[in-house]
Amino acid sequence: SQQGEEDPQALSIQEGENATMNCSYKTSINNLQWYRQNSGRGLVHLILIRSNEREKHSGRLRVTLDTSKKSSSLLITASRAADTASYFCATDAEKNSGYSTLTFGKGTMLLVSP
Amino acid sequence: NAGVTQTPKFRVLKTGQSMTLLCAQDMNHEYMYWYRQDPGMGLRLIHYSVGEGTTAKGEVPDGYNVSRLKKQNFLLGLESAAPSQTSVYFCASSYSPTSGLYNEQFFGPGTRLTVL
Numbered sequence: 001s002q003q004g005e006e007d008p009q010a011l012s013i014q015e016g017e018n019a020t021m022n023c024s025y026k027t028s029i030n031n032l033q034w035y036r037q038n039s040g041r042g043l044v045h046l047i048l049i050r051s052n053e054r055e056k057h058s059g060r061l062r063v064t065l066d067t068s069k070k071s072s073s074l075l076i077t078a079s080r081a082a083d084t085a086s087y088f089c090a091t092d093a094e095k096n097s098g099y100s101t102l103t104f105g106k107g108t109m110l111l112v113s114p
Numbered sequence: 115n116a117g118v119t120q121t122p123k124f125r126v127l128k129t130g131q132s133m134t135l136l137c138a139q140d141m142n143h144e145y146m147y148w149y150r151q152d153p154g155m156g157l158r159l160i161h162y163s164v165g166e167g168t169t170a171k172g173e174v175p176d177g178y179n180v181s182r183l184k185k186q187n188f189l190l191g192l193e194s195a196a197p198s199q200t201s202v203y204f205c206a207s208s209y210s211p212t213s214g215l216y217n218e219q220f221f222g223p224g225t226r227l228t229v230l
Contacts, residue, residue, distance in 0.1 A: 042206075042224055043204070088156065099164050102217070
């Protein structure tokens, strides 16, 4: 079953606007990661936030984490057409085996129009 | 560095045929993973490996087998392909979380498999 669920499923904005995507999850996590996927390509890691962090920045990206609500948000500021892609959250939760793996959500498709 | 590479890029199989997908990484990562991506389903973990000679089942392991004979390679096998296995397959690798490094995953470009 999916651990992370992104919202909205699709988002269409104009260049220069901000894009916000949300992710909700169900169980305790070690960290939460955001990935980007351009059409027909593999996923690329964007940013990781640990369970004891509340906010993190990387360039035009801002990620927040609220462990009490089991939710995270990804904000892309001043969007560009090149930001058009699918964005996935992934949660790192320890399995019964003792090893941790990532569980990916279904993604948000972002379209940025010039 | 090539990162994570996958072969082949595309393949069409008939029902019942077998094939092996090859994943290779040159980053000395301990962990390797195989995912499948279907429309509207996101990525689902098929099998993973936490080190050379070890493999473990993920969320959707049925119909697939894997082997990790060398640290840099992770093979995914389909013994008797079914139309339900039509998908895009991604390989990924990462450091072990116990290494003190974060376990961000590095992905290959994917293999698009169609089973007729």
